[in-house]
Amino acid sequence: MNTDLTRLSEAGLPVTDLGPVVSGELHPLLFATVSGAHLYGFPSKDSDVDLRGVHLLPAADLLGLREPEETRSRMWDQGGVEMDLVTHDLRKFVRLMLKPNGYVLEQLLSPLVVHTSAPHAELVALAPAVLTSNHAHHYRGFANTQWRLFERTGELKPLLYTFRALLTGIHLMRSGEVLAHLPSLLDRVAAPASLPGLIAAKAEAEHGAAEGVDRAEAAADVESLHRVLDAAQADTALPDAPEGTDALHELVVRARLGAVSAGRTAGGR
Incomplete structure (x- = not known):
């Protein structure tokens, strides 16, 4: 086992x-x-x-x-x-x-x-x-879906999922490594300073509200990470098709x- x-x-x-x-x-x-x-x-x-x-x-x-x-x-x-x-x-x-x-x-x-x-x-x-450069599309799309869910519900969970997907995609494009663990990604990709606090807050409830989150600031952070993901995909050494x-x-x-x-x-x- x-x-x-x-x-x-x-x-x-x-x-x-x-x-x-x-x-x-x-x-x-x-x-x-x-x-x-x-x-x-x-x-x-x-x-x-x-x-x-x-x-x-x-x-x-x-x-x-x-x-x-x-x-x-x-x-x-x-x-x-x-x-x-x-x-x-x-x-x-x-x-x-x-x-x-x-x-x-x-x-x-x-x-x-x-x-x-x-x-x-x-x-x-x-x-x-x-692994291919096109995996960036998966993480971009997943992040967009979770962001829309956050906008509709105001819950912390989809907001963290949004950031996690973008950071995983960026790290993958840059390094060729699939890393899904958000706390570990914070040491590898420049991320919003608010994320450690949001991770700690999520420990209390699976579907808790994203209390104290400035939505305009979060939107700006997400938009910025999308641009970073776009640039990482453009510069990646990953091939266009699986081998x-x-x-x-x-x-x-x-x-x-x-x-x-x-x-x-x-x-x-």
Whole structure:
């Protein structure tokens, strides 16, 4: 299972071991990690636990007439904590990796690992080969969506999500590293001086109001970071298209064939 309990505890997770949570899944899990506010570095006392990962469907599910269940999700309460697990079949997840989708890469590269495997390690090793300059569009679009949500609700959470997305995008364009942890980004990208205080305030409530925030000042900060992201994208050394397609294709085929082989071996015992 290889659950890193120290990192999970440091991230503020309200449970001690998430390993048993994924052990009863219908299909084999290749990995499960923690995403959401815990990964981003600003969980609240009442934050739920967002688990994301990859399962491996039997080959028959992909060859038959029925539509395969490529995405599975379930929610439940564990000790008063809302748990949310979403997994994709390996093929679908890899296809998402080959798009400029920073969200799935953050899940893959999350240091908050609940369950891992050899294919997970291979996916992590191949992640740099799918990074492109176009990932800036993902973070720009996500920031715009969260900013509109902040304007409508006045909540602190979407404001922090806005800044997190922009800083992650800027850092990615400059360094080629996917870093979703907002407190760590503050040491790497010039950020508004108000962010440490906003992160501390978010700890009290998941959906609390952004009290004391000057909206005009926040808007100016967001606009400024958009310009920085634009410039970082223009200057980035990242390619325009992913380069890891063949290696990822081979990984998907090997993993599926390996599962078929393992099933035959088990059936013959």
